[in-house]
Amino acid sequence: MEPPEDVRARPGGGSGGVGALSLPSRIAVALAVAAVAVMVAVHLLAVFLHVAPENTITTQHGDLVAEYIYPEFEQNWKLFAPNPVQQNIHVWARAEVRKGDGSTETTGWVDLTAMDIADIRHNPAPSHTKQNELRRAWSFYTSTHGDQNRPIGTRGEMSRAYVQRIVETRFGPRLNGGAVERVQVRASTTPIAAPPWSNEKINTATSFQVLPWWPVDTKEDGS
Amino acid sequence: MSERSIVPSPFAGLGRALGKGISGGLARLTGTAIGRYQTAVVRMGFSLAWMLFLLREWPHRQELYGPDGVWSWDMAHQLIADNHAFSVLMWTRGQLWFEVVYAGAIVASAMLLLGWRTRTASLLFMIGVLSLQNRSVFVGDGGDNVIHLMAIYLVLTRCGQVWSLDSRRRARIAENSREDGPQDSQDDDPEDGSERGPQRDTTGIVLWSVLGAALVLVTALGLLSWGWAVIFWGFWLAQAVWWAVNRYAPDREPRTVLDIFANLAHNGTLLVIIVEVCLIYATAGWYKIQGNRWQDGTALYYPLHLDDFSPWPELSHAMASSGLMVMVITYGTVIVQVAFPFTLFNRRVKNVLLALMMVEHASIAVVLGLPFFSLAMITADAVFLPTGFLRWVGDRVSRRVRRMGGRTVPEAAAEAAPGADAGAQGQPEPSADPAPSNLVG
Structure with a gap:
């Protein structure tokens, strides 16, 4: 590769441009230019294919793209797309507690999402613990579970354990004067009504998805 | 006027223009770090956002990223064993280690924000961002995602060339050596008395040695994957080479070649950042x-x-x-x-x-x-803001700071060069940069 002839002097520097260098240095610079160009091109191509919809290239070479992108260059920019979420999902939980006299009692349902929302209200900088934790844990759960709460792969069991841990953390080991032995989770979905100017009819009745009871790991509190 | 005059080809001279464009472009890519003000803003913005986030979540740090956080250490361990994400928090489960990493991430953000030892700061910043985010992947949002990517990209840029403590120090050293050079005058500035030569840098050597020792330790313990080991050792060695070349051959060819390498990495990464945003x-x-x-x-x-x-x-x-x-x-x-x-x-x-x-x-x-x-x-x-606009804002801010704080910029450079905005700009502006006067240029 022949270096360009009309290289300007390096701004702010003492020595001249590439043209003023010795041959080995010029070769080194040429190799560096080529290396950077290739790396930039590969990176941008991989990122493009990663964010693009499934297409001819990704169906054939998707593994290659994934191998390059994951874990550190993963990205998702489908923000409110293709459609924004059009329902309010709340995650609720209740517990079965064992009292001192040996009897058990089931608590009422606690709207954990509503507690998060109460904290977000009039807060200029809501915490990730209130804004993302439960919301993303629940979408992780639903995306890794099929019909009848059947877990899909190892991620399914992971997401269940995660949701349970969040509930246990929020309830603590004791509730209503008893030790928490089992917890149960349900999710309520309330579609957002169509805008007043729209003539669309949307049923805004709340529906519930109730999960089975999960026994709490009681090793820690020793009860 | 002839009826059948020949329409000149629109491609006439295309080859020459193309050749000139390529050689000119190449000169620019090797000779300068493009977008110095833009990359400085990117550096400050992301480090500030991450630092403010960490400070805001300080009361919730255990719940989000601690050893007993809601996404438990064992869950994270299981996930990372599968996807091989980088997180120093996975090295040990200890509570103390977590506190050190969280506090360290805040310190690294502050270093990068101020542009103090910018290249090292950007690496430490990246380690902090990746370690915390990869520890608990299910608490983040789009903002965390952008910070994650940019933390990696910033490492490869020369984002501390302006608006940084580094650029101020470089300007001061350059000023001193210019004064010392021809007249061999006595340097009566007590603070800079030790910096007799242009490249006497005790802080840098200490920082480099400490980080080198840490690198030896984690490598010996087998905590780094080979990929990350190559990256960290590579940067560590590059720092040493850069220092040596600046000290022993500041005006010679190896210095120029290294400068070209750094510019190429910077410019390539800047293109990646631009396309990423697009x-x-x-x-x-x-x-x-x-x-x-x-x-x-x-x-x-x-x-x-x-x-x-x-x-x-x-x-x-x-x-x-x-x-x-x-x-x-x-x-x-x-x-x-x-x-x-x-x-x-x-x-x-x-x-x-x-x-x-x-x-x-x-x-x-x-x-x-x-x-x-x-x-x-x-x-x-x-990253897309015009240079002229950024310089205008920088100038306004530095003037205001100086007026309010009296002398918050007690720098030798500011004294030595009256009228020069050393605090804000640090280096002379290369003539290649156009400086439009307003936002819509």
């Missing part, structure tokens, strides 16, 4: 076009009625009450996002859209309660 907007826009809510002009209405994204319900509902306004913002958002990458070819249109996007993100900060996401996105946008 891809963010392009995908955000193109996926929206496919949604019927974005088509019927009501999309904005729904987030404004999502309970967990309306910290100010009165404001959100007031905004959502006007069908026309919802429609205008819904369509406007899609148009701006889809169009943005193409407007880069027209300076004026680009600047108008840039201003619109920044206003939109600033509104999102308040209305949807996403201040850190918004700060991250505005910072990403800032």
